[in-house]
Amino acid sequence: MPDRTSATAAPAASPEALLEVTGLCRSFGDVRAVDDVSFVLPPGGSLGIVGESGSGKTTTARIIVGLERADSGTVRVRGQAHNGTGRGRAARLARARRVQMVFQDPYLSLDPRAPVRAVLAETLKLHFPGTDHDARIHELLDQVGLGARAADARPRELSGGQRQRVAIARALAVRPEVLVLDEAVAALDVSVQAQILNLLADIREETAVGYLFITHDLGVVRCVTDDVIVMRSGRIVEAGRTGEVLGRPAHPYTRLLSASVPRPGWDPRAIGAARRALAEEDAAAS
Numbered sequence: 602m603p604d605r606t607s608a609t610a611a612p613a614a615s616p617e618a619l620l621e622v623t624g625l626c627r628s629f630g631d632v633r634a635v636d637d638v639s640f641v642l643p644p645g646g647s648l649g650i651v652g653e654s655g656s657g658k659t660t661t662a663r664i665i666v667g668l669e670r671a672d673s674g675t676v677r678v679r680g681q682a683h684n685g686t687g688r689g690r691a692a693r694l695a696r697a698r699r700v701q702m703v704f705q706d707p708y709l710s711l712d713p714r715a716p717v718r719a720v721l722a723e724t725l726k727l728h729f730p731g732t733d734h735d736a737r738i739h740e741l742l743d744q745v746g747l748g749a750r751a752a753d754a755r756p757r758e759l760s761g762g763q764r765q766r767v768a769i770a771r772a773l774a775v776r777p778e779v780l781v782l783d784e785a786v787a788a789l790d791v792s793v794q795a796q797i798l799n800l801l802a803d804i805r806e807e808t809a810v811g812y813l814f815i816t817h818d819l820g821v822v823r824c825v826t827d828d829v830i831v832m833r834s835g836r837i838v839e840a841g842r843t844g845e846v847l848g849r850p851a852h853p854y855t856r857l858l859s860a861s862v863p864r865p866g867w868d869p870r871a872i873g874a875a876r877r878a879l880a881e882e883d884a885a886a887s
């Protein structure tokens with residue numbers, strides 16, 4: 602089996618990195634939510650973070666966008682420190698221009714009563730005050746496949762997929778370098794999910810924005826990421842090229858995640874076997 606566990610535990614400092622996370626740690630009481638997490642996202646790359654519920658994916662994402670503080674470790678965007686210092690308004694806006702986040706539920710992140718035009722204008726005014734934003738609003742709607750008519754709709758009048766397009770447009774409004782997508786398609790039905798994933802692939806090609814995809818869905822990871830890290834109990838247990846990690850998982854935990862996905866010819870007993878292998882590995886490690 603390939604050893605993919607040590608390569609990412611301490612990535613070499615890379616002048617080419619778009620996003621570089623090094624030795625990130627965060628505990629809540631006794632819970633080590635994020636435990637020495639390090640990875641590199643290259644410019645225009647797409648990296649998936651997978652793991653079961655509670656493995657530390659969201660806490661990692663929240664630290665990267667500045668919604669949560671780290672106990673230790675660094676986050677750098679194009680070599681510049683992105684966490685820790687600079688809590689003032691200007692520093693917060695500068696951080697937001699570099700890294701934006703799209704959440705699972707656009708209902709919670711969008712004001713349901715504000716027309717889409719106002720949602721986008723608010724973000725544009727905040728980051729680019731004193732300019733006329735009409736043309737940019739139409740450009741953004743076009744970019745996410747919504748017609749100009751959507752500008753006057755309120756989020757509650759839109760479908761789930763359309764709302765998520767608005768949330769993506771709002772994130773793109775500041776021309777971020779990194780987009781963190783936290784279970785961004787999990788609430789959508791599969792056909793709409795596919796449309797949004799296609800849209801995100803097109804946007805990456807057009808803009809060279811880098812993606813950090815937080816998801817528990819290995820199908821999503823397979824579709825839209827180049828590289829993946831697998832988290833368990835706050836730690837990275839495996840990392841590498843997505844096709845290789847999912848095609849030939851090296852760690853018993855990754856094998857368990859993979860065995861848990863129903864597919865043609867799938868035998869649910871594989872889950873039991875994978876669980877036993879993981880328990881054996883845990884026992885040997887303790």
Ligand SMILES: Nc1ncnc2c1ncn2[C@@H]1O[C@H](COP(=O)(O)OP(=O)(O)OP(=O)(O)O)[C@@H](O)[C@H]1O
Nearest residue numbers: 629632634652653654655656657658659660661817
């Ligand atoms: N604000 C908090 N206070 C206390 N514990 C927290 C807090 N945020 C996260 N945790 C704990 O940290 C661990 C990691 O949580 P996190 O949400 O990062 O995992 P996750 O992999 O994103 O899970 P999910 O897929 O369910 O969102 C969990 O044990 C969680 O209960």
